[in-house]
Amino acid sequence: MMEAVLDPFAYSFFVKGVIVATLAGGLCGLIGVYITLRGMSYIGHGLSHAIFGGFAASSIISLNYYLGAGVWGLASALAINRVTRSRRIGADAAIGVITTASFALGVALLTFFGNKGPSFDAALFGSIIGVSAADVWALLAITGFTGAVVFLHYRALLFATFDPDVADVSGVRVARTDALLMLILSLSILATLTVIGVTLVAATLVIPAVVARMLTQRFARMLWLSSAIGAACGFVGMNLSYHLDVPSGTTIVLTGALVFGVVLLITGGRRLQRTGRLDDHRGVAPAATA
Amino acid sequence: MTVPRERDAEDCLVAVQGASFGYDASPVLREVSLSVRARDFIGVVGPSGSGKTSLLRLLLGTARPQRGTVSRQPGLAVAYVPQLETVNWNFPVTVGECVLMARTERRLPWSSRSERVEVSSVLDRLGIGGLAGRHIRELSGGQQQRMFIARALLRRPQLLLMDEPTTGVDIASRHDMLHLLADLNAEGMAILLTTHDLNGVAAHLPQLVALQRTVVAAGPPQDVITPSVLERTFGAPMEVLEHLGIPVVLDRSWTASS
Structure with missing residues (x-):
């Protein structure tokens, strides 16, 4: 039994995959706290689709994937944030318009010109064998950068x-802080797409944060809990992917969903209320329980 | 219309002159002129949609007038207390974490010993000492308002702006709040708050501004809380009585029908 569990660690592609999945889970868990609390849970889904447009474009012109898709993703994220903060339309509508158009453009480009990079399926659902040493180093660098940003701008x-x-009138440069968050979000999605895939990356941002919110009332604790849950789901999900021969993004997300179900079962429905209207800054009547 | 008082230039913290502001094509404020001096304690009264929150945004500098000017004393320290209804009470922060947000200069995530002492001291002063570890939703409306005042005080402001500070709090808490604000004002802090509570809040403040997209009247309560000004501001006939020197407003349409 133990041999069967340890068996895949003999393969370097699997070790790289596990490292990337664990780091990616932790990274998405960390950023997911800010994203869910800002009412932008849908942004992970939208941004990964937007980045797919950049992935397609950079593949066609033989540009480095991280550079092409990264610039594309960051531009989309900043556009979404700007439209959302202007309050002219809601975050969901802004994400829907900007990112689905980008995704459609990516599909059209790949259809016309063919794909010269990673396979279409791997980009959509993640792949255990799609991880290169460069991916590992890129993710390590992005994780370090994100950790430093969160620490120094806590x-x-x-x-x-x-x-x-x-915050704006209290000395916080809100526009700059928002742009910084969008930068680390774009970079994180970019670095995790190879393992988790375009269609499933949103879940890795949302599920760990929601589970962590059910477990704590403190912000700092929610940050590390969400990161730990995300990392654990990445590790377990990647192992399940190997043994079940199912795309890695699928097993990572299903592991997260299972953790959510277990925590819900243990803590009961009352804790779920904490996540209700998690992102609603209007019309929430203050409690008067004290 | 301008607040009819002589203002010393060096005493003026914020001056709004002929300011117009709106969203898209619809104007919210028209030709508003108003100045706030050191030690002022001003209540801005008006119904919903009269432009009270927009006026606060102009004073804070988070909105710019489309016409006219808003000038602030250089280096002015301003703090803002938001409406309780606009806060996300499900947000995972404790009272202590919320108050500490005001200390934006410090880079490190954790609080220093001096910050902890200061937070504890300001919470004690506001009568919510010992609640620092509670989640913000676990407080009563009055306590939640005090928590935001504590956050504002940590910035040591010269001017405190408050949006409907007594909405959602009970009568006793409202009474305590007004005493607290009067004490802060007596210590030298200028305060401007918005309210639609004429009898419970406005009548007890030293200066009032009646706002209905523009300044209808400004001055002490006796000059502003009059049937004519109130009808122009609120669009409904009101009767004003006097009790112990304080104006008391009765809604004439309601008293007539009952």
């Missing part, structure tokens, strides 16, 4: 997420 990110209007 208070600004917290204040701008909780109450951007008050």
Whole structure:
């Protein structure tokens, strides 16, 4: 039994895959806290689709994937954030318009010119064998950068997420902080696409954060809990992918969904209320329980 | 219309002159002129949609007038207390974490010993000492309002702006809140708050501004809380009585029908 579990670790492609899946899970778990609390849960889904447009374009012109898709993704993220903050239309509508158009453009480009990079299926659902040493190093660098940003801008990110209007008049450069968050989000999605895939990356941003919210009332604790849950789901999901011969993105997300179900069962429906209207900054009547 | 008082230039913290502001094509504020001096304690009264929150945004500098000017004293320290209804009470922060948000200068995530002492001291002063570890949803409306005042005080503001600070709080808490604000004002802090509560709040403040997209009247309560000004501001006939020198407003349409 133990041999069967350890068997895949003899293959370097699997070791690389496990490292990337674990790091990617932790990274998405960390950023997912800010994304879900800002009411932008849908952005992971949209941005991964937008990045697919950049992936297709950079593949056709033989440009480096990280550069082409990265610039494309960051531009999309900044556009979404700008439209959302202007409050002219909701975040979901802004994401829907900007990112689906980008995805459609990617599909059209690949149909016309053919694909010279990773396979279409691998890009959509993630692949255990699609991980190169460069992917590992890129993800390590992005994880380190993201950790440094969250550490050094902890208070600004917290204040701008909780109450951007008050933060703005209290010395926080909200526009710059938002742009920084969009940058690390774009980079993280970019670095995790190879393992998790375009269609499933949103779940790795949302599920760990929602589970962590059910377990704690403190922001700092939610950050590390969500990261730990995301990393654990990445590790277990990647192992399941090997043994069940199912795309890695699928097993990582299903592991997260299972964790959510177990935590819900243990903590009961009351804890789920904490995640209700998690992102609603309007019309939530204050409680008067004390 | 301008607040009819002589203003010393060096005393003026914020001056709004002939400011118009709106969203898209619809104007929210027209030709508003108003200035806030050091030690002022001003209540802005008006119904929903009269432009109270937009005026606050102009004073804060988060919105720019489409016409007219807003000038602030250089280096002015302003703090803002939002409406309780606009806050996400499911957000995972404790009272202590929320108050500490005001300290944006410090890079490190954790609080320093001096910050912890300061937070504890300001929470004690506001009567919510010992609640620092509670989640923000576990507080009463009055306590939640005090928590945001504590966050504002940590910035040591010269001017405190508050949006409907007594909405969602009970009568006793409202009474305590007004005393607290009067104490802060007596210590030298200028305060401007918006309210639609004429009897519970506005009548007890030293200066009022009646707003209906523009300044209808400004001055002490006796000059602003009058049937004529209130009808122009709120669009409904009101009767004003006097009790112990304080104006008391009765809704004439309601008293007539009952």
